[in-house]
Amino acid sequence: MDFEDVCALESIAPGTSRAVRAGDRDVALFNVDGTVHALDNACRHSGAALAGGKLCGRVVACPAHGWKYDVTTGALVVAPTLSVTRYPVRVADGRVFVGTGNAA
Numbered sequence: 001m002d003f004e005d006v007c008a009l010e011s012i013a014p015g016t017s018r019a020v021r022a023g024d025r026d027v028a029l030f031n032v033d034g035t036v037h038a039l040d041n042a043c044r045h046s047g048a049a050l051a052g053g054k055l056c057g058r059v060v061a062c063p064a065h066g067w068k069y070d071v072t073t074g075a076l077v078v079a080p081t082l083s084v085t086r087y088p089v090r091v092a093d094g095r096v097f098v099g100t101g102n103a104a
């Protein structure tokens with residue numbers, strides 16, 4: 001799997017989120033207590049950017065209509081069988097890398 005260097009770790013403080021580009025994907029990063037999680041940056045309801053949502057613990061609320069996702073799994077809180085794609089994350093040398101899913 002390819003990993004893309006997407007940003008500096010210091011650019012995403014604990015309790016915050018941000019949007020990045022990884023390969024051809026729009027990705028939302030969330031820092032939960034120092035661990036960075038990556039999800040597809042598009043809500044399953046109507047496509048709003050989840051990186052712009054309010055992060056409370058490990059749950060982000062979509063900024064458009066409030067659907068809530070567990071950012072550690074990508075699952076919709078009220079209906080966990082519905083989820084957004086989750087991407088693997090690595091942190092090295094102060095940089096955040098996101099797995100794009102492409103074969104190496």
Ligand code: FES
Nearest residue numbers: 043045046062065
């Ligand atoms: S677009 Fe996310 S809840 Fe409607």
